[in-house]
Amino acid sequence: MNVTAHPDSLTRSVEDYLKAIYRLSPEGRPASTRDIAHLLELSPPSVSGMVKRLSELGLLEHIPYRGAQLTEAGRSAALRMVRRHRLIEAYLVEFLGYSWDAVHAEAERLEHAVSDPLVERMAAALGHPSVDPHGDPIPATDGSIHELASTALADVATGRTVEIRRVDERDPERLRYLAARGLVPGGVVTLRDRQPFGGPVTVEVAGVRHVIGTELARVVLCGSEETQ
Amino acid sequence: MNVTAHPDSLTRSVEDYLKAIYRLSPEGRPASTRDIAHLLELSPPSVSGMVKRLSELGLLEHIPYRGAQLTEAGRSAALRMVRRHRLIEAYLVEFLGYSWDAVHAEAERLEHAVSDPLVERMAAALGHPSVDPHGDPIPATDGSIHELASTALADVATGRTVEIRRVDERDPERLRYLAARGLVPGGVVTLRDRQPFGGPVTVEVAGVRHVIGTELARVVLCGSEETQ
């Protein structure tokens, strides 16, 4: 009803559900119970129950057996959490010596505990950055967000030179592996070889070649235009 | 049983109960249900129930109708929270431009969300301070804490000059009032007058006199030895 409703105090669970559903609805397509359950590491029945409650709260619309879709209120609450999460990550790297593989777990808890003023003080201390340490764009306070078009490293044409834009933040080991090879946002890579049948790609970074499996090459997103 | 038990994940509620009971047991004397309920703004039956659970968890000993007393495990968990709380307050003042009246509410939430490594990074950034912005001593990681003996401003002898050591942190308005008059830790005050029958005291700070009501003068703690 009240689209601009200020969700005075959503619980940690509710906030994480909204964030998950936001993440699973790139073009506003409804998110499935199964995918939400998988992302949050919960059972499908738990998700069914919560989705029902959130729809009663006006945070999402639910068509049984079809999926859940955020309302404007839900989307704005989700973006508020995404902003917090990414600014906290940036702050921890910039001011507390964290490495990019350790910040996600910390932010996942802190995002629910910080106040709005604290988030804005961190943003100011950082000079209002536009992306977090993984290259993910940071939504503005009004909920606007600039997603840059990007191509998975797995899909870059052979011979093409591209700039890495963002990397999936969730697996610390994967992040350490990538960082050790210069595969970080801003890094420039040239795709040298691609093996058929979903085989690995060979990339060149700062003159060094690395063979990267498909699964990994799918979570490294690159600028879709060549960067030279 | 396991005295050095690492409380792997106490809930926010449990952590706040332990902190409250620690605060209410200055010399290890048991804390009453009533006092715990008052400090946490909960009903006495809620406290009775939680105290029973915490004693089953080995975090405190409870003699029904008499009171609750922390075990070593409970005390160490409480001190861990106190360390977090006070370091967070110090960090917010030092690095994020917070004033001393705003940090308590923020720390009350953040203390449950930070990781041990983050707390230690904040401590290092601060140069391992010994007191927080309110003058409260910061326990070491091993749980040791140096409480300095102190006298309430309300009890300082007339004519005496003392240094302010610590101020109760809980009421932001009170903290602003005190700061505006120079009544902050490290501030030097001379007690000029005391009205009888629990009347106000007159103090001199940096050449200016202020009349301070008894209730207020009781939460301002001063060095028990003269400082000058």
Add this chain to the structure above:
DNA sequence: CACGTATATTAGGCATTCCTAAACTTGAGA
């Protein structure tokens, strides 16, 4: 020592958030 009040506990209930097992719906393929 009995009484009454302050304090504490027990009884019973509700909201939240999770679970497993059972029942239901959907839709793709036989």
Add this chain to the structure above:
DNA sequence: TCTCAAGTTTAGGAATGCCTAATATACGTG
């Protein structure tokens, strides 16, 4: 069109953490 597997929901239950109302205890006072 029928079948059935995958996916979803409902049913039922547990833990946490809070509440109010009722009951029990402790202790100072007469």
